Amino acid sequence: MKEKTVNIGDVIFEMENVTKKFPGVVALDNIQFNLKAGEVHVLLGENGAGKSTLIKTMTGAHKPTEGTIKVNGEVVHIEDPIHAQELGIGAVYQEFNLVPFLDVAQNVFLGKEPKKNGVIDREYMIKRTKEVLNMVGSDIDPTVMVESLGVASQQMVEIAKALNADSKILILDEPSAVLTEKEINKLFEVIERLVKKGVGVVYISHRLEEINVIADRVTVLRDGQYIETVKVEKNNIDKNELVRLMVGRQLDDFFPKHDVVPGEEILRVENLSTHKLLKNISFSLKQGEILGIGGLVGAGRTELVKAIFGAEPADSGKIVVKGKEVTIRTPKEGILNRIGLAPEDRKLEGLVQILEIDKNINMASLDKVSNGPFINEQKFNSVAADMSEKLKVKTPSLKQLVCNLSGGNQQKVVLSKWLACESEILILDEPTRGIDVGAKVEVYSLMNDLAKAGKAIIMVSSELPELIAMSDRILVMHEGSISGELKKGDYSQEKILKLAAGEA
Amino acid sequence: MENTKLLKLKNNRFFESYKTQISTFIALIILCIILTFLTDKFFTGKNLISVLRQSSINSILAAGMTFVIISGGIDLSVGAIVALSTAIMGDLVVNTGINPFLGMFIALVLGVASGAIQGLIIAKVKIPPFIVTLGGMTIWRGIALEYVDGSNVYGLPDQLKWLGGGDVFGLPAPVLVAMLVYLASWFLLKKTKFGTYTYAIGGNEVAARLSGISIAKVQILIYSFCGLLCGISGILIAGRINATSAVVGTGYELDAIAAVAIGGTSMSGGKGIIWGTLLGALVMGVIRNGLNLMRVSPYYQQIIIGIVIVGAVSIDAIRRNKK
Known part of the structure; x- marks a missing residue:
C-alpha cells in the first residue's frame, strides 16, 4: 500500500452504512462511524448495543454483511485480525491477550520475533520494547515475566504491543474497568500522549465521568443502531443528554435512594483479622440499612466480605448474627446464617x-x-x-x-x-460493575426495595457517586483496617479518597 | 425485532441444546442403513441383539465417565477398577467358595471404594483428576494382579454366568443392566441435587463453592459412582466369559471417554447429557460390529474407530466455531 502522510484531524477510518447480520439478529444496522487522527472517539451504548460487534468488525473478527470500510480513504475488506494489524488497527481488549509465562519483550513481539542470523534478535527486542514502553511513559523492565506484573502494567504492555505493530488506530475496550482511580489517570495521560502523536483512539466505556475527561467525540449506539455522533467539550459534557441518547429515555434520577428507618442490629463484627491482611475490623449493621464500604483496590474490602460470608474465613475475631455469636468457616455456614454474597466477578464467582x-x-x-x-x-x-x-x-x-x-x-x-x-444480610461486592446505565438504576431500585423489606445490605463499591448516593453509612478501608466511618450528610468524594489513601 | 428473536430462541432451544446428540442419532441411523445394505447379516434380530450385548459394558462404563467429565474431571482408572473387582470376586467365589451373591457384593464394594479413595484425594489434596486416576490405573491393576498372582479363574457359578449370558424375553441380561444404569443416571443427573451439583462444579467450581455446595462431597460421590459402575461391569464381564482375570479391561477407560466425547459432552465440563453418551457407545458398537461382519482386519478397525472419534468431535467443533 502506498504511504500517505496523515495529518492530525484527517479521517483515518470510516464505516459507511455498515450492517452486520447474524442468523436471526441484526447486530449492526446501518452504522456510520469515522475516526480522525489525533482524537479520542468514545463508543457509548448499553450492553447489547453493538459496541463489541462494531469493534470486531474493525479488527476483522467479523465481516460486515453490507456497507464499506475505508482506511485512510481507501476501501478495504478486512480479512482477519492479522490483516487489520497490517492496516494499522490494534486493539486492547478487556481480557488481555498476554502469555503470562513469557517476559514483556517476548509478549510485545509475539508472532513477530525479529531474527538475526536465523536466531531471535533478543537485543533488538529488548531495545525496541523499551522504546515503545517509553512512548506510553512506562518504565517496565522488558525482561520481567508478564505474570508478575499488576493489571495496570499488563495493560501498558498490551498498548505497547499494539504500538510496536505500528498501530495508528488504537481500540481500547473498557480499559478502565480493571483499573484504580490513580491508574485510570495514568492511562489518560498515556492516551493524550498518543493522541498528540496522531494516533486515533476508539475508547469504549460505560462511565460518563471518564467520557467527560477524555472524549473529543462520542458515538452512541442503541440496539445495534447508529443513534448520533456528538462532539463534546471536555469537562463539560451533558450527561443527561448522553444517557437519554443511550437508553432512549430520560433518566430523572440516577440514584433513586429511598430512606429507610433502620431496624434492629442484625450483624456485628468484632476484631475480625486475618494473618494476611485484615486488622481488627469491627462494625455493626442494622436491618434495612445499606452500609457502604469504600477504599482502594487491595485495601481488603473483598477479603472482609468474604471473611464474613465464610468464603475466606478470618483467623480471629467474632461474628455476631442477631445477637448470637456464630462460627462461619465455609460459605455453607454463611448461608445458614442467612448471609448472601454477590461477588465482584459474576463470571468467575457469581454464577455458573x-x-x-x-x-x-x-x-x-x-x-x-x-x-x-x-x-x-x-x-x-x-x-x-x-x-x-x-x-x-x-x-x-x-x-x-x-x-x-x-x-x-x-x-x-x-x-x-x-x-x-x-438471606437477610446481602453483601454486594461492586454490584454494578460492567452493568450498563439503565440496568444500574434497576439494581439501585432493587437495593431500595430490599432495604425496605428489612434486608441489611453491605455494598462494596469503587464508584464514589454510587457509594455516596446509595449508602446510609460509609466505612472506608485502608490497608486492611477501617480508616474511618462517615455518617450520612457528612460524605464527600474528597473525604472518602483521603480516608482511602490513609491520609486522614 | 427483539420479540421475534426471543420467540425464535424459545422454539429452537431443544434443537439448539441437543444439536450434537441429534446429529449423533442421525449418524447412527444412517450407519445402520448403510450396514444393512452392505452386509446380509447386520439387520437381523440376532445380530442387533448382539450389537447391544457387545455395547453394554462400554455403555455402562461411559455412563460413569459422563458424570466424571461433566464435573470437569476424567477417570483413567476405569479399566483397572473393572479388573480389580472382577479378579478378586472370581478368586473368592471359585477358589474360596463364598456365596456368589456375596462375591458380587464385594465386587461392587471394591469398585465404590477405589473410586471413593480417588475422589477423596482429588477433593482434599486437590490434585488434578488426570494424575490421581493415572496413578490409580496402575495401582488398582497392580493390586489385582498381585492378589490373583497373575493367574485366571475359570468356571463360575450359574448365577454369575446368567448375568453375563442369560436373557429376559430375549433381551440379554447385560443389556437390561445397562438400561437400568442409564435410567438411574438420567434420574440422578436431572432430578437430584447431586446431579445439579455435578453440572455446577464442572461449569464453575468457584461459583458452586460460593453457593454453599460442598465440592469435596460431590466429587467423592461422583468418583464412587463411576467406581460402582466399574464393579457392575466387572461382574458382567466375568459372567460373559465364564472366567475372571486381572488383565481384563485394559483400555476400557479410553473407549468410555470416546463414547462420552462422541455423545457431545464437553471435555471441559459443565455440559452434556447421558443419552448422548449412550448414542456414542452405540455408534462405536455398531461400527465395530459392522466392520467385523465385513471382515475388516482388527488393525484397520482400530484406525477407523480412531478416525470416528476425532471426526465426530471435529464436526461438532467446526459447527460451533462457525457460529
Missing part, C-alpha cells in the same frame, strides 16, 4: 454461566426444594419463577443459559439466588 437461569437461582437453596436427595420440580420451578418475577429478570425462558443474559440481568439472577435462600 453455562447452566440455566432456574438452576442458578436454586443453586444455594436446593435443600429447600428437595425431599432428601430428590428435587421437587414443582417447588423448584415455582421458586425460580417467583424470584425472577420479583427481580424482573428479563428472559424469554428460565431455561435460558445465564451466559446469554446481559450483566444487569445476571446480577438480578445472583440476587434471586440469595433471596431464594431467604
